[in-house]
Amino acid sequence: MADDGIAVSGLTKLYKNVRAVDDLSFTVSPGRVTGFLGPNGAGKTTTLRMVLNLVRPTAGTTTIGGRRYADLTDPIRKVGALLEASGAHRGRTGRNHLRMLCDAAGIPVSRADDVLTTVGLTSAADRKFKGYSLGMRQRLGIAAALLGDPDVLILDEPANGLDPEGIRWMRDLLKSLADEGRTVLVSSHLLSEMELLADDVVIIAAGKLVQQGTVAEVIDSAGGAQMLVRTPRPEALIAELGAAITATRVEDGALRIVGADGPTIGAAAMRVGAEIHELTVERRDLENVFLQLTAGKADIR
Amino acid sequence: MTATIQAPPAAQRPVIAHVGIPGLRLVRSEIRKITTTNAWWLFGIASLVFTGFALFINMSEAAQHLARARDTTAVFRPGRGMSPAEIAAAKAEFAQLHDLPLQAVNAAGNIFTSGQFFGLLLVMLLGTLVITNEFQYQTATATFLTTPQRTRVVFGKLLAVLGLGFLFWLVTRAVSFAAGLLFFHNIGLTNSLGEWPVQRAIIFNLVAYLLWALLGFGLGTLINSQIGAVVTAMIIYLGGFVGGMGVFNLIRSFLIHGDWVLTSAVVMPSIASQVMVSPEKMYAEAAPWWVGVLVMTGWSLIAGAIGIALNRRRDIT
Incomplete structure (x- = not known):
């Protein structure tokens, strides 16, 4: 699975007069959890959206397993993503939300029930999205990311709205996914959580790369004891x-x-x-x- | 003794089958999107209610007209002090009103296409919502993650919208068909379904349903804001019907004195639609019916094409 890494190279996004992302390059390896860290407004979400072909880069390239997201055939079988603003229709049930994604991706609709079980949302599957708590919405988003049993997971602030038990569940889930050889890229600003979860970290600020490496390397890089x-x-x-x-x-x-x-x-x-x-x-x-x-x-x- | 380090057993990964016909997967997804929210049955009920209401009005009116036409005792009496020309005109009108076959055909045309006015508005709005809902509820992210080829998504939606327009036409026409047959049976007259003007009215009714759904869809593609697209659609539809001809009459009277000004009113979608469905010329200078079809299709294509071009470049945030 050596070809399932994520590579970001020279990525730049210019909004009117703000360089939201500025010549950013980093790589993410398979089989490890990589934390993507940065202060608010550092450009984390914009970067992830560019990797996923939702936002057009001003310059630079991003690839997953050597290919651009837009060039993947059946991308959700390769990459599962959870983004902050990935909503669902208020009046649609969780199960139907997943089923319509199954339809579009050519995945059997029974898979919707499988992932609902994985995220522990089966009992709420037929409730409408507007009745979901923040934590349930987050779980539905993770269920959607897992639909295609992808080799690569890209999650933007997945711990948002989860209770302590939910955070621990998420940590165990992501670690086990990485142990299976998958690539897991997680953005967060919960640093103590990241220290428990991540093997590698990529730190950005003001759209630029600040530091990349294993958690231990990054801590050591900041000077001695x-x-x-x-x-x-x-x-x-x-x-x-x-x-x-x-x-x-x-x-x-x-x-x-x-x-x-x-x-x-x-x-x-x-x-x-x-x-x-x-x-x-x-x-x-x-x-x-x-x-x-x-x-x-x-x-x- | 040497310790043997064993690799952990490989995790069981599910085998996920590939289902669905590649070209139709997106259409199926779109149909599920529509049928899993309240919109389709709310619009469906509204459409049926308006059809029922229109049937009631059209039938009462038809009953009066037919009763008058069947009244064989009526005799034409010119009014006092009318000029010969006026008498001739009044006589012709009298003859028309008492021409039973003509009145029966007119009544059938109206009854079998009942509810057209609001039906068209509803399919146009549905066509708009199919696109703008994605942005209103931020499902565009999930949709475009599943299918990064955005233009394919638009075409999937397009097919679903046309299917929906057809379905709305079919159901409302089935209702008015059943009601119409009962009506003509009760008053003991032919239902005129064998007459070309009636057949034409029903066929062009379908064409109108499809074209208005298409126009609404084109608008939704162009204007992604739900409220913006819906308001624009309503203005184009209702504004066109209410004030459309008036504006062109004013231009004709005060600015450009040529009959072609009135003919060119067909560029307004609602006038194009009326020109298309009218069996007779809507007004003396009206363009032929096929110009109406072209105008409706043209507007939809222009709005849709600009919308697609914008959509390919748009940042989904």
């Missing part, structure tokens, strides 16, 4: 450590030091005779790194 130090003489310690480090004061009086490890700090403290009350390695998380990487680029454009 952070140390949390508590001492009654912080100024002396900082002076002794010199210009190689950056230190910031945490609210409760502790110091956060980047650029020096435990032994270096301990030795420096001993030289200046500063008592150490606490010295801990602070593991950085995705949220931390994300905020650092996208700082100042998250303005509403």
Whole structure:
């Protein structure tokens, strides 16, 4: 299934005077969950819609398994997608919504019932869409994405409106789909969720690529470990450590030091005779790194 | 002892059959879209109600006209002080009103096409909704994900709309057919179904249903906003019937003094439609019936073609 990756190359979308997406390139590998992250207005949804041939790029190309979406035969057998604004007619039942998609794709209508079972919506299948909660609508959207048993899944904010149980269900579902060798690209701004779910991440801001790699790589790329130090003489310690480090004061009086490890700090403290009350390695998380990487680029454009 | 690492068993992936005839899958999907919402039966009931109402009016009127035509005791009496020309005209009119075969044919033409006025409006609006609903309810995303070739989607919808126009025609005509047969049976007159003018009225009634559905569809393709498309459609339909001829009469009287101005009123869809269904010339300068067909088809094609061209480039957000 090596040919089921997604490749985005030089993608640009210009709206009047805003570069919503600006020369963006990245790749998504099969068999892994890739998180697509960015602040609001970073161009995530526009990018996904360009990959799916719903929005015309100003420049650049996107391919899925080496082919443009518009060139796929029976695309929903290859790619399943859930987008924010993929609605359904208010007066149509969930089952009929799926059936009309089956008709158009040449898929037996019995498949609608299969995916309703997968997403746990069978009991609400004959209720009209207007009576669905946000979480149920999201599940219906995922059911639609699974109709063609696709090799590639592209999901825009799938956790929106799901309760904690639903979020966990989604996480397990996406992980198992990736374990089966499928390509899973998920956009989100729930960073802690992403850290649990994703193998790889692509971070964009202001339409440009900020960082791409495995979750561990991206966290490491933001600099070495952070140390949390508590001492009654912080100024002396900082002076002794010199210009190689950056230190910031945490609210409760502790110091956060980047650029020096435990032994270096301990030795420096001993030289200046500063008592150490606490010295801990602070593991950085995705949220931390994300905020650092996208700082100042998250303005509403 | 060596540990053997076994690959996990491959997950069971469902085998999904390919069903449906490729060219007709989209039509089938569109028919399901229509039949799984309330629109089709609301429009269906409205169409039947209007047909019933029109049948009632047409039948009462026909009963009066036929009773007058059958009254053999009536004698033509010219009014006092009429000029010879006026007397001749009045006499001709009297002869027409008492010409039973002619009156029977007129009555049959009206009764067997009852409900045409609102029926056409309804199929036009349905044709519009088939496209604009996709944007109103944001189902365009799901539709175009399933079929990225947007023009194919439009043609699938087109076939579904024409089928729908035919169905509406068939059902309302079946109702008026049954009612008409009963009516003529009761008053003991021929139903005139063997007469060409009556057959023509019924055939062109079908043509009108299809062309108005097509025009509504073309408008919906061009104007994706539901409210915008529906309002435009209503103005074209009702405005054309109410004020269409008046405007051209004004132009003829005050701006351009040529009879061709009145003939060219056929460019208005509702006048084109009337020109087409009228067995006689609608007015002295009216264009022939086939010009009406061409005008209706032409407008639909222009609106549809521009709509398709825009649609291919449009961003679906």
